[in-house]
Amino acid sequence: MNHRFSTPSKKALVIIALSFFAINNFVFAQYKGFKINKMMQLYHDYGQFNGTVLVADDRKVIFKKGYGSANMEWNIANEPNTKFRLGSITKQFTSMIIMQLVEEGKIQLDGKITNYLPGYRIDTGNKVTIHHLLTHTSGIPSYTSLPNFFKDVSRNPYTVDEFVKQFCSDSLAFEPGSKFSYNNSGYFLLGAIIEKVTGKTYETVLQKRILDLLHMKNTGYDHHETIIANRATGYEKTPNGYINSAYLDMSLPFSAGSMYSTVGDLYLWNKALYTEDMLSDKYKNIMFKPFLNNYAYGWGVGKILLAESEDSLQVISHGGGINGFNTLITRLVDDKYLIVLLNNTGGTALNKMSIGITNILYGKPYDEPQKSIAESLFNTLLEKNIASTIEHYHDLKKKYPDNYNFSEGELNRLGYQLLGLEKVDEAIEIFKLNVEVYPTSSNAYDSLGEAYMNNNQKKLSVKNYEKSIEL
Numbered sequence: 001m002n003h004r005f006s007t008p009s010k011k012a013l014v015i016i017a018l019s020f021f022a023i024n025n026f027v028f029a030q031y032k033g034f035k036i037n038k039m040m041q042l043y044h045d046y047g048q049f050n051g052t053v054l055v056a057d058d059r060k061v062i063f064k065k066g067y068g069s070a071n072m073e074w075n076i077a078n079e080p081n082t083k084f085r086l087g088s089i090t091k092q093f094t095s096m097i098i099m100q101l102v103e104e105g106k107i108q109l110d111g112k113i114t115n116y117l118p119g120y121r122i123d124t125g126n127k128v129t130i131h132h133l134l135t136h137t138s139g140i141p142s143y144t145s146l147p148n149f150f151k152d153v154s155r156n157p158y159t160v161d162e163f164v165k166q167f168c169s170d171s172l173a174f175e176p177g178s179k180f181s182y183n184n185s186g187y188f189l190l191g192a193i194i195e196k197v198t199g200k201t202y203e204t205v206l207q208k209r210i211l212d213l214l215h216m217k218n219t220g221y222d223h224h225e226t227i228i229a230n231r232a233t234g235y236e237k238t239p240n241g242y243i244n245s246a247y248l249d250m251s252l253p254f255s256a257g258s259m260y261s262t263v264g265d266l267y268l269w270n271k272a273l274y275t276e277d278m279l280s281d282k283y284k285n286i287m288f289k290p291f292l293n294n295y296a297y298g299w300g301v302g303k304i305l306l307a308e309s310e311d312s313l314q315v316i317s318h319g320g321g322i323n324g325f326n327t328l329i330t331r332l333v334d335d336k337y338l339i340v341l342l343n344n345t346g347g348t349a350l351n352k353m354s355i356g357i358t359n360i361l362y363g364k365p366y367d368e369p370q371k372s373i374a375e376s377l378f379n380t381l382l383e384k385n386i387a388s389t390i391e392h393y394h395d396l397k398k399k400y401p402d403n404y405n406f407s408e409g410e411l412n413r414l415g416y417q418l419l420g421l422e423k424v425d426e427a428i429e430i431f432k433l434n435v436e437v438y439p440t441s442s443n444a445y446d447s448l449g450e451a452y453m454n455n456n457q458k459k460l461s462v463k464n465y466e467k468s469i470e471l
Helices: 010-045 087-103 130-134 160-167 184-198 202-211 263-273 281-287 350-361 373-383 386-399 408-420 424-437 442-454 458-470
Strands: 051-056 061-066 069-071 235-238 241-244 259-261 300-305 312-322 325-332 337-343
Touching: 010 051, 010 061, 010 350, 051 263, 051 350, 061 263, 087 130, 087 184, 087 202, 087 259, 087 281, 087 312, 087 325, 130 184, 160 184, 184 202, 259 263, 263 325, 263 337, 312 350, 325 350, 337 350, 373 386, 373 408, 386 424, 408 424, 408 442, 424 442, 442 458
Parallel strands: none
Antiparallel strands: 051 061, 051 337, 235 241, 300 312, 312 325, 325 337
16 A cells, blocks of 8 residues: 655645744734833833833734832832823824814815804914914923923913913014924813814814724713723832822813823724724825925924834824823834833933834844933932932943933932022032033023022023033
């Protein structure tokens, strides 16, 4: 009897190949997740991230995890379903609603403010268009930049009309369309226009047009008084530890920054942006077209370089910052990767984290997290004196150049922390160190000038301000 091995059929070979491909992708995704977790855990261990991360490819979520506490008093952990205030990520939702109304013929991009808000001051309202508001090129001063706004105003509730009249109607700082200046007033005005055009509240329009449509059940307009399950508490990191963030009445961020969400719901949002469920491709192309400073309608649009490569990736992203929260959504649209970082301990280096995750996704080397030199120096100053602190800086830089973040921004942050604690003499020495290490930085000289001014040393203040302008 002849015994022969049977030859696999073409169908069997295809199944084997697909199975191998699927297993290989699964293992590779797990490896990416392992490296992302290792990096983010180190950021958390160094006190630089406290929140939730989600990373997805074009088909599925490949990593999501919470780090640290959603509520420190009760030791409640951050989880993937924890809700965070989004801050300026809200702007992309506002721009989407505006573009929906444009597509429906209810708003014109070249329409003036006064076409939609007839009570608005005519001299500026007749010049500023919807396009200017969307692109931060209106010239209207941003209310969050007004002197003492957070100290004197931010705790008080306002109606939309009251707030527009009092805080979004200043004289133009420049001719509309001539410059870019990031502007919360512009997006507040867009929310007011949405309400006038639709006859409904911004919150209602947001819910009906986007959140219900996409089944974003863990997203909404945040109200302090409303009981919201799984809502994170916002904290600020100080040299002496974490504190509760300052109260902010949520009628003020409004359509510029009052939303909350989860990483999972932002994943749903991202997926929908690749479809025509909310807006046709024609109008999405308009929405994502960058203008001055690579800013489109509610999004930053640009390219980034991968590590050790000349390859660039198109990135559509936006960050957010609001009392106690710092957020970032990054869309790598060439390969449909998504990175969402939501943090509830104030400002931190989310862009750096996102770049690290991007390099991991593409199999490139990434910068390891570094300890904060500002925190180390502050602790030394508490125990010793400023001379010992500066000596400690030079010693660490010599022995551990890769372990600490020795950037200009770290020393600048420490200097301002010391100013806030009324340790002016010590702050001056830190700013002087920053000037010594970064002699070509205009910002370093500007900060030193401010410290001298706080110490009534006007001649030295002017000298450093002049140097800052020169640079």
